[in-house]
Amino acid sequence: MSDQQVYLAGGALTPFGRRRDGSTPRDWVRQVAAAALADACLDASQVDSVVFASETDFLSLQLVPAPLLLDELGLVPRPAIRVESGGASGGQGVRVGFAQIRAKMHQTVLVIGYEFAASHLSGDDVRMLYGLSFDAEMEGFAGATATALYALSMQAYMAETGATEVQLASVSVKNHGNALRNSNAHKPMRISIDDVLASSPVYPPYKMLDCSLISDGAACVVLTSQRSLLRADRPGIRIAGSGCATDHVRLGDRSDIGAFAGKQRSAGQAYAMAGIDAPGSQIAVAELYDAYTGAELQSIEALGLCSRGQAGPASLTGEFALDGRLPVNISGGLIGQGGPPGATGIAQVATVAALLRGDYIPALQPDGLGRFGVADCHAGVGTLNVTHVLERLDD
């Protein structure tokens, strides 16, 4: 018996940023679901199941959000589930929808992610809450923030590979620059490497312009087992592989503090399912979880898109730029487009699908991309990783 195929019928995202217009995730979820269904040319009545992804109810002030949001979509009595995996919540939502279809529980699944993270609370409160998303008892209550922990991992990486702050800065320049042409982006900026190096230190080696922003926003994709439901006027997209793997939560318990070993395992699973054996040459485009500039380099290497210690030099020479060998974070990534944790992994999948089809934002759409793209996100410092391989169906 052949495996049930999972296709991506449509996707949409709201602008990412600081929503100070009085709107809430309840509004964004309705908007983004309607937009994704419109993109797929499907009707809500064709949806069998809904997966919601968000990181924390401390931010939204809505516990048990799934039934409420489902009700507001007019989809009672469909089944609903809420998925939480920190920064990987959106990717995990896609994986749950993928699994529901793969298991033949449902034919068409709406996966919706959101986060109310940027404008609902003060910056100190948001940083404190996210500090509790690592090992709260051992490290979060001691005051360690996400930036401090990522910085310690990056210092280990830099010590081992010789990566430089200039190489890190090149990621910031690229991702902020890509965001200039993305109207959904939170932080479009035309900056130089010197600007990044001169920005205020946060936790060395990270400076202000090395860090991504926590954003408000939502994203949605429509998954289906029915190839006949895909629009005939554009290439079909298949989710060819899905992986999820973990590493020890505390950096101090890892054998290699500077490497994302869990991501390497997650990618290995997704690649094996997709039949990818040479990701560096077979993957044409990638949307990665650049919570910090260095995390993009660590992710590129963990995903096998270049060898250990080579991502920094390759970034500096433009290999991952829009017109480079393997464009990474064309959307601007978390650094440029922004990062609402529950929505990010879903937006990544929608973005890679559009890029492979050739109908992404025209100013950011490379010509002649290959068949495969990868979307990858994580919680913690590369702790819980979710990887998806998307394939354009050219037949």
Place this chain on the structure above:
Amino acid sequence: MTEPTFSVNLDIALRYAHGFGALASYFSALTRGEALASRCKVCQLTWFAPRVVCTCRNQDMDWHSLPGTGELRSMTTGRALLPASTISGTFTFGLVKMDGADNHCLGRVTPGDVRLQPGQRVRLVKVARKWVHPSQCCDFELIATGG
């Protein structure tokens, strides 16, 4: 429907009766400035910060006192607000390999007048200042060298 912008400020205070379960001995020792590690009865790996389950999957662990000294492996400095408190400031967080432990722990390091560098010797100290969670007692100071 087009809605006018309308919002209010909400202040929510929560009080938790917070316990420490299998880590109670570790945290209690920290408040006294003592380093209590967990040691696996099967593979003898010693963990500080402690693990309640060893990476070899054994759950039968002993508590084991460490001398409280170690080596600073990496550090970074920035601003933080300590959770459940109003204490904020600039703190240095470091990964420390404690003597007798097989992993690293995260703690705060007091630089003093010396520029911090990987490889420097440090010791766990008893915290005299106010703390609200015992993890805020994982503080290290440099061990003076030379002279």
